[in-house]
Amino acid sequence: MLSRRALLINLSTTALVGAVMARSRSVFAADKTITVGISLPFTGADAHDAELIKDGALLALDDANAKGGVAGYKINVMQLDSGTATAGQYDPAQAATNARKMVSDDSVIAAIGPQMSGSGKAMSPILSEGDLATITPSSTNPDITDPKFAGQYRPKGKAIYFRTVTTDAYQGPNMANYFADTLKVKSVYVLDDSGAYGVGLADAFQAQAKKRGITVLGRDRLDPKEADYTTTLTKMKGLGPDALYYGGVAQAGVKVIKQSYDIVPKIIKAGGDGVYGAEILSGAGFPAAEGWYATIAAPNVLDNPDAASFIQQFAKKYGKQPGNYSITAYDAALVILAAVASVAASGKDVTRSAVRDAIQQSHVKTLQGIVSFDANGDIENRVISVFQITKNDKYPLDDLLHQYKYVGVAPASS
């Protein structure tokens, strides 16, 4: 072990030797640290939920550090903001810049994020070139891990985009099944918010809805920066659908919820995990948000007794309640920690490519159960949970845990 003071002495005796040693300090593992990159949109409309995700991940990483690190390594966090003021929400161009930053720093051995699929599409090719694995706790667009698009999203071949949630290839269609089987919807109008996630989710939902005999009366694309959706919603009202399905995130979602409450108060309204968030509750508020259905692309762990201690710890540390994607982020961090431990145990150097290989082989017990990945990086456990926003006056009105009522699992297509 070479301490900083020893290094200083070296420097003062022989400048040449000192300089060489300083340059190759990481090889000596003097500090024995590794870095986990976290890129999330802390600026803009997604900030609230980005914080919940970050807090979930940090809870696991801080815990590990408090116990002396993992396999002797202390974990640093490189936290980057992928939201910009110009976009007003997540910004794929900024996400790409962040990916380059992580790849160019050799100490970064794995990453957590991104929150949004639009960012994921921008980051994935860069991470692939750098052989750096990332685990997303919430981005669900299936294209990124689809082998059909491997040339585009992972040009070097190996999977580097892992998920602790499943994809919209299940989220959209399963909700369409839920519409047909449980909600008995006959006709639907579909909206998206022009983002990679929103368009993909709405497309997947729409295709399965048609297959299940639900009439799709129309499809419109909303500009998330626009304030007024009354035109679209009035057009929709004129067609008289039973239900509205919205594929997209909070920036447009808040306005869809508010304005559809005024124009079509009575129909069934639903969205994907973009409608599951604190931002939705605080921005749209009650009574507008009451009754909306939302899904998440993971099992509902918050009601699970195993999660009780996690929730308690989270609430104590951050003074707020976690969301389901705080849990998938926590799980993502656990997977990375386990991968580092297994690389170290095998006696190999903890490099990012070794960590990637270890993540690929993961069989880790987490809050949501055993996490393991297929060859593309997708999680093998594919559950879509359905929630309905139901006002609970006993808790803060932006408390995800208590204002979203779990109503069941959306059935997979047979």
Place this chain on the structure above:
Amino acid sequence: MSEYGVLLQQVINGLSLGAMYALLALGFTLVYGILELINFAHFNVFMVSSFIGMWTLEAVGISGQSHVLTGLALAGVLALAFAVTMLAGGVLGVAIERFSLRPLRKVRGPAAMITTIGVSYILFNVILLGVGAESKNYPNPMPVVRWQFGQVTLELREVLIWGITAVLMVALHLFVHRTRLGKAMRATAQDAEAAQMMGVDVDRVIVTAFFVGSALAGAAALIFGLYYNFTSFIIGYTAGLRAFTAAVLGGIGSVGGAMVGGLLIGLIESLGGQLIAVRWTDVIIFSILILVLVFVPSGLFGRATPTKS
């Protein structure tokens, strides 16, 4: 709903949108008429004002949409909110003129316009960093009152928007055409140097133009909040761009043109969205703008470019 009913409903939506654009367009047009300056800070004076309106309503104890007032209490709260928001908007506009534009008055070229873009970004980031990025649930004391005419629904808040906009526009018209200061404004717009030689205090006229234009932006901002029940740091951009387009379409520098331009843009937006698709809204609006400018370069109601040295 029948095709006809839907179209009529879209006309109502379009008029409400148009009323807001028109109020905002007046700010561009008043300043341009006098300084020949496009004031991009106006976008975010509108945005900042919407927050001031929100804080005013919160200060009198209204939060969310559950505190419903009626009768005199409602009128009092709304009057207070409009007064505070318009005053604050006006003062902000005057401050921008005084501290960032007046020192550049004698500088030729686009320096002043670029400065307004800079000021716009400062306001934008002050709100973003100071208030946060998430959409705010706008306090609204107005009861939800709906009237059903056949298949068409008319809401109280829409009637209020039209009423308030009409009152403000009539007041502006009277101010410009019936008062000494209004006359001085018109004189300055025609020829600032000559007006100055005739004893018009040009600085005062310019300050007035900024104050009135920004106060109208304040009114538009409060209307925006009460109509959509939300605000966020990002609302200035789309609304401001549409309003600016309305001012150009109507003939920038023309007060009547800004009103008509605003209503036209609102109607194009809602009817275009109905008959074609909302994702084409901007394409439709700007195509019409280009066509108008090709055939009537000074806009629908603009005077032919005055001779200026």
